[in-house]
Amino acid sequence: MDDADFLASYDPRAYDPVAVTVDVVALTIRDGALAVLLVRRGHPPFAGQWALPGGFVVADGEDLPDAAVRELGEETGLAAGDGALARVHLEQLGTYGAPGRDPRMRIVSVAYLAFAPELPDPAAGGDAADAAWTPVADLRLTETGAQPPGTTRKLAFDHARILADGLERARAKLEYTPLATAFCAAEFTIPDLRAVYEAVWGEELHAGNFHRKVLSVPGFVAGTGGTSDAPGRRGGPRPRLYRAGDARLLHPALLRPGREDEVR
Amino acid sequence: MDDADFLASYDPRAYDPVAVTVDVVALTIRDGALAVLLVRRGHPPFAGQWALPGGFVVADGEDLPDAAVRELGEETGLAAGDGALARVHLEQLGTYGAPGRDPRMRIVSVAYLAFAPELPDPAAGGDAADAAWTPVADLRLTETGAQPPGTTRKLAFDHARILADGLERARAKLEYTPLATAFCAAEFTIPDLRAVYEAVWGEELHAGNFHRKVLSVPGFVAGTGGTSDAPGRRGGPRPRLYRAGDARLLHPALLRPGREDEVR
DNA sequence: GTAATAGTGTCTCTAAGACATTATTGT
DNA sequence: ACAATAATGTCTTAGAGACACTATTAC
Numbered sequence: 001m002d003d004a005d006f007l008a009s010y011d012p013r014a015y016d017p018v019a020v021t022v023d024v025v026a027l028t029i030r031d032g033a034l035a036v037l038l039v040r041r042g043h044p045p046f047a048g049q050w051a052l053p054g055g056f057v058v059a060d061g062e063d064l065p066d067a068a069v070r071e072l073g074e075e076t077g078l079a080a081g082d083g084a085l086a087r088v089h090l091e092q093l094g095t096y097g098a099p100g101r102d103p104r105m106r107i108v109s110v111a112y113l114a115f116a117p118e119l120p121d122p123a124a125g126g127d128a129a130d131a132a133w134t135p136v137a138d139l140r141l142t143e144t145g146a147q148p149p150g151t152t153r154k155l156a157f158d159h160a161r162i163l164a165d166g167l168e169r170a171r172a173k174l175e176y177t178p179l180a181t182a183f184c185a186a187e188f189t190i191p192d193l194r195a196v197y198e199a200v201w202g203e204e205l206h207a208g209n210f211h212r213k214v215l216s217v218p219g220f221v222a223g224t225g226g227t228s229d230a231p232g233r234r235g236g237p238r239p240r241l242y243r244a245g246d247a248r249l250l251h252p253a254l255l256r257p258g259r260e261d262e263v264r
Numbered sequence: 265m266d267d268a269d270f271l272a273s274y275d276p277r278a279y280d281p282v283a284v285t286v287d288v289v290a291l292t293i294r295d296g297a298l299a300v301l302l303v304r305r306g307h308p309p310f311a312g313q314w315a316l317p318g319g320f321v322v323a324d325g326e327d328l329p330d331a332a333v334r335e336l337g338e339e340t341g342l343a344a345g346d347g348a349l350a351r352v353h354l355e356q357l358g359t360y361g362a363p364g365r366d367p368r369m370r371i372v373s374v375a376y377l378a379f380a381p382e383l384p385d386p387a388a389g390g391d392a393a394d395a396a397w398t399p400v401a402d403l404r405l406t407e408t409g410a411q412p413p414g415t416t417r418k419l420a421f422d423h424a425r426i427l428a429d430g431l432e433r434a435r436a437k438l439e440y441t442p443l444a445t446a447f448c449a450a451e452f453t454i455p456d457l458r459a460v461y462e463a464v465w466g467e468e469l470h471a472g473n474f475h476r477k478v479l480s481v482p483g484f485v486a487g488t489g490g491t492s493d494a495p496g497r498r499g500g501p502r503p504r505l506y507r508a509g510d511a512r513l514l515h516p517a518l519l520r521p522g523r524e525d526e527v528r
Numbered sequence: 529g530t531a532a533t534a535g536t537g538t539c540t541c542t543a544a545g546a547c548a549t550t551a552t553t554g555t
Numbered sequence: 556a557c558a559a560t561a562a563t564g565t566c567t568t569a570g571a572g573a574c575a576c577t578a579t580t581a582c
Contacts, residue, residue, distance in 0.1 A: 017281070017323065018282065018283065018284045018321065018323045019282065020282045020284065020361070020372050057282065057361070057372075059281065059282050059370045060363075060370070061363045062363070063361070063362050063363060064359065064361040064362075064372070092358055092359065094356055094359075095328065095356065095358075095359040095374050097284070097321070097327070097328040097374065098327050098328075099324075099325045099326070099327060106323045106324070108284050108321075108328070108372070108374070110359045110361065110372070189561090190561080190562090191560080191561075206545075206546080206547095207560080207561075207562090208546095208547085208548095208561085208562070208563075208564095209544075209545060209546080209547095211561075211562060211563085212562085212563075212564095213543090213544080213545095216543085230553080230554095233553080233554075233559085233560075234553090234554065234555085234558080234559050234560075235552080235553045235554040235555075235557095235558065235559045235560060236551095236552065236553050236554080236558095236559055236560025236561055237551065237552035237553055237560070237561050237562080238552080238553075238561085239560085239561060239562090240561085240562090249523075251523065252542085252543070252544090255544085257545090259513075259515065453534090454534080454535090455533080455534075470572070470573080470574095471533080471534075471535090472534085472535070472536075472537095472573095472574085472575095473571075473572060473573080475534075475535060475536085476535085476536075476537095477570090477571080480570085494580080494581095497532085497533075497580080497581075498531080498532050498533075498580090498581065498582085499530095499531065499532045499533060499579080499580045499581040499582075500531095500532055500533025500534055500578090500579060500580050500581080501533070501534050501535075501578065501579035501580060502534085502579080502580075503533085503534060503535085504534085504535090516569085516570070516571090519571085521571095521572090529582105530581100530582085531580100531581085531582085532579105532580085532581080532582100533578100533579085533580080533581100534577100534578080534579080534580095535576105535577085535578085535579100536575100536576080536577080536578100537574100537575080537576075537577100538573100538574085538575080538576100539572100539573085539574085539575100540571100540572090540573085540574105541570100541571085541572090541573105542569105542570085542571080542572105543568100543569085543570085543571100544567100544568085544569080544570100545566100545567090545568090545569100546565100546566085546567085546568105547564100547565085547566085547567105548563100548564080548565075548566100549562100549563080549564070549565095550561100550562085550563080550564095551560100551561080551562080551563100552559100552560085552561075552562100553558105553559085553560080553561095554557100554558085554559085554560100555556105555557085555558085555559100
């Protein structure tokens with residue numbers, strides 16, 4: 001039997017049904033805090049609860065990253081050809097396929113991680129009853145969370161786990177890639193960049209050391225020669241403007257402070 | 265409509281068929297070289313060509329890592345309850361779902377990465393006509409490879425890409441995790457560990473500096489007090505024996521030498 | 529003996545971090 | 556004037572890497 005014979009006799013529907021979906025962990029910085037795009041589900045299961053944007057992959061011809069971009073565009077109201085979506089950094093996060101994670105049927109979900117500069121407020125689209133950028137600090141990400149009840153939101157499906165994995169990935173990638181620039185506008189200042197690191201890592205960084213460190217990494221940032229016009233600051237000289245450099249890895253890396261204890 | 269109504273009216277087969285498979289990049293050290301487990305396909309498509317071990321996920325109730333272990337066991341002839349398989353480190357590598365990657369239908373494949381100490385020669389099982397540990401140096405992993413033809417093997421599907429991604433993941437994880445100990449027997453020497461690093465990174469390391477570095481990382485290795493009986497070596501004192509320590513991250517990390525150029 | 533190897537010591541240079549200092553802005 | 560901040564300078568210490576050296580084994 002050669003390939004052609006095999007294809008002719010092959011019936012894909014003979015297999016048990018497994019559906020493939022794409023979920024997106026879209027992160028941005030809003031008001032100095034790390035925020036994730038969430039939608040309120042309009043249909044069962046988990047109707048009314050908040051969840052990551054996502055949906056079924058179109059079986060015929062849609063690549064997985066394309067599906068992720070499509071889902072992101074549906075929830076933010078941005079078209080794929082729009083410049084704002086083109087600036088979004090997208091990478092695969094992982095695949096979640098435990099039996100029972102969706103009550104309807106066996107669903108394997110490929111999660112993507114998106115990093116974006118400040119985007120417009122989302123417009124609910126598709127199946128979503130609502131959509132909003134939500135500070136991650138307002139979310140309960142562990143079963144044993146110690147947050148005060150009422151102020152936290154629990155996510156549908158296993159999306160709390162997916163989001164937690166995405167946050168850890170983001171925190172780690174800030175260390176050894178210039179990913180932080182993906183959260184900034186095309187031109188930014190070193191203090192802007194430091195604000196991104198502080199929001200994602202949840203720690204204050206020493207301004208002087210951070211400044212010198214960023215400039216010492218080859219290709220991290222490139223000066224434009226201009227200076228910020230400094231709106232809304234509380235004094236001090238005008239910071240210089242930079243663009244993202246051509247480095248794809250930071251060498252040496254910017255390591256998170258105080259991680260010796262988390263090692264075991 | 266509540267959840268129960270929705271489930272009753274839901275027909276999973278109404279969706280376009282997408283099949284989910286699991287492929288395994290199983291790495292080990294054989295004769296001092298990094299080797300990957302490959303099977304020769306017994307059926308179309310790509311009958312007769314070498315490929316990564318893998319297969320369809322059982323839709324009803326099999327978790328994805330379980331499917332990966334099952335596929336690995338089928339090809340190596342090791343039972344899941346066997347101690348050898350229990351020592352294998354398994355982690356998800358990524359998911360590959362480009363349309364057309366399989367000529368039969370839309371197939372989304374979840375790839376897993378397995379690290380094992382020296383395992384027995386595989387026994388062909390399942391659909392495989394043959395199975396073998398193959399040194400990765402004998403494989404053509406890029407389309408524009410400069411290897412001499414005839415000495416290289418080309419893999420089926422997009423498995424060359426999956427393997428290349430797995431190798432890069434392995435090389436990176438040696439830097440900041442104690443993963444190298446997963447390639448060693450329960451007790452090993454520092455030179456054994458150095459041989460793992462050299463095989464995976466493809467570079468010779470300075471023996472003295474490596475030794476001091478490994479011992480300086482808290483929790484990387486723990487001494488047993490014993491010494492190797494040193495069979496087959498070419499002279500020198502008996503090296504001391506160690507076991508894997510309790511660290512899950514190496515701090516500080518063991519960085520690969522000479523990566524400054526690959527940064528842009 | 530000779531060669532190879534395990535393990536340790538020493539030196540240099542880079543880089544991280546704590547801290548100080550100067551200059552420039554808003555209030 | 557005062558507070559806040561950008562940007563740079565100084566000092567200490569940890570760590571990576573080059574190299575040397577001793578001790579122990581196989582041949």
